[in-house]
Amino acid sequence: MTFAQALFMGLLQGASELFPVSSLGHAVLVPSLLHWSFRQSDPSFLPFLVLLHLGTATALVVLYRHEWVEIVRGFFTAAVRGQMKTESERLAMLLLVGTIPAAVLGVFLESRIKSLFASPYEAAGFLVANGALMLGFEAVRRRRESGATRAEQEARFGAAERISFPAAAIVGACQALAFLPGISRSGITIGGGLVAGLRHEEAARFSFLLATPVILGAGLIEVPQLFARGVPVGEYALAAVLAAIAAYASARFLLRYFRSGRLDPYGWYCIVAGLAGLALLHFNL
Amino acid sequence: MKSSGFAVALGVLGVIFVIVALLYAVGVLQIATSSTSGPHYKHAVLFAVLAVASFVGANFARPKAAV
Numbered sequence: 001m002t003f004a005q006a007l008f009m010g011l012l013q014g015a016s017e018l019f020p021v022s023s024l025g026h027a028v029l030v031p032s033l034l035h036w037s038f039r040q041s042d043p044s045f046l047p048f049l050v051l052l053h054l055g056t057a058t059a060l061v062v063l064y065r066h067e068w069v070e071i072v073r074g075f076f077t078a079a080v081r082g083q084m085k086t087e088s089e090r091l092a093m094l095l096l097v098g099t100i101p102a103a104v105l106g107v108f109l110e111s112r113i114k115s116l117f118a119s120p121y122e123a124a125g126f127l128v129a130n131g132a133l134m135l136g137f138e139a140v141r142r143r144r145e146s147g148a149t150r151a152e153q154e155a156r157f158g159a160a161e162r163i164s165f166p167a168a169a170i171v172g173a174c175q176a177l178a179f180l181p182g183i184s185r186s187g188i189t190i191g192g193g194l195v196a197g198l199r200h201e202e203a204a205r206f207s208f209l210l211a212t213p214v215i216l217g218a219g220l221i222e223v224p225q226l227f228a229r230g231v232p233v234g235e236y237a238l239a240a241v242l243a244a245i246a247a248y249a250s251a252r253f254l255l256r257y258f259r260s261g262r263l264d265p266y267g268w269y270c271i272v273a274g275l276a277g278l279a280l281l282h283f284n285l
Numbered sequence: 286m287k288s289s290g291f292a293v294a295l296g297v298l299g300v301i302f303v304i305v306a307l308l309y310a311v312g313v314l315q316i317a318t319s320s321t322s323g324p325h326y327k328h329a330v331l332f333a334v335l336a337v338a339s340f341v342g343a344n345f346a347r348p349k350a351a352v
Contacts, residue, residue: 078341079340079341079344080344081344082344082345082347082349083345083349093341096338096341099334100334100335100338103331103334104331104335107327107328107331108317111319217330221326221327221330
């Protein structure tokens with residue numbers, strides 16, 4: 001991988017990680033469409049991915065730095081007391097409950113699933129499925145909405161702290177679907193949050209908070225890979241900085257967008273991009 | 286769910302998770318791993334987190350004395 005390709009991949013990963021369009025799907029599909037020769041399944045690619053994920057996780061930690069201080073404090077307070085009394089204590093426990101299924105499935109299934117479905121064809125196919133899922137989540141949501149304006153439609157739905165514990169566990173477990181290249185982690189969790197009764201903006205906030213420990217943990221555990229011989233850590237670190245900047249800008253944009261926006265445009269984008277990818281791969285363009 | 290029995294069961298589960306985490310960390314346990322030798326820190330961290338969650342759950346399930 002050249003330096004320019006590394007920077008491009010950093011930008012792509014950072015931008016697409018938080019948008020509900022699947023970073024893994026794009027990372028598998030785009031290099032193939034550009035006829036780049038490296039593969040995500042290649043072991044030498046792992047240190048690069050580790051740094052990109054650390055960049056994305058850092059962006060999320062910076063974005064929610066004040067909230068994370070409250071969440072960590074709330075976790076220890078509630079854990080020692082054996083009771084939840086504040087909203088941040090409840091949110092801390094919801095994130096724990098949502099993270100555990102994703103972590104269990106990630107440790108035991110991630111590498112097997114990724115190696116089974118690593119081809120660009122499958123990534124394009126799953127991207128179409130991801131688009132259909134986004135449209136499906138919004139269809140389910142619309143049936144429960146009332147009111148003329150978007151503000152009225154969102155008013156009867158709740159904040160992230162109000163999601164139930166079983167719903168948090170289910171939404172967390174659904175993150176495992178994102179091991180399939182083309183299925184978006186943020187898309188699944190935002191959609192799950194919508195179905196569980198959260199406002200769009202709150203579903204995005206819950207999704208980003210839920211993603212942080214998983215992305216950060218997975219990255220930190222693999223840090224020793226960075227010290228393998230021949231890894232250009234400096235070049236990869238620059239790509240990670242780009243990923244972090246892109247992820248931060250994406251998160252800020254999405255939180256603003258979801259005040260009144262929906263998942264539909266991303267659903268249609270995934271369907272069109274997936275079908276276009278399938279066509280380009282089929283005709284070898 | 287508040288009950289002493291449930292709290293004790295979660296506490297025991299937590300202890301089991303700690304032991305499993307240690308066995309993965311020292312490389313004794315090789316179940317469901319990608320390689321068949323050496324320590325598996327990813328699995329060890331996971332079971333350590335599960336242990337913490339179990340102990341937290343046990344504390345939540347423990348009946349509290351009325352103040």
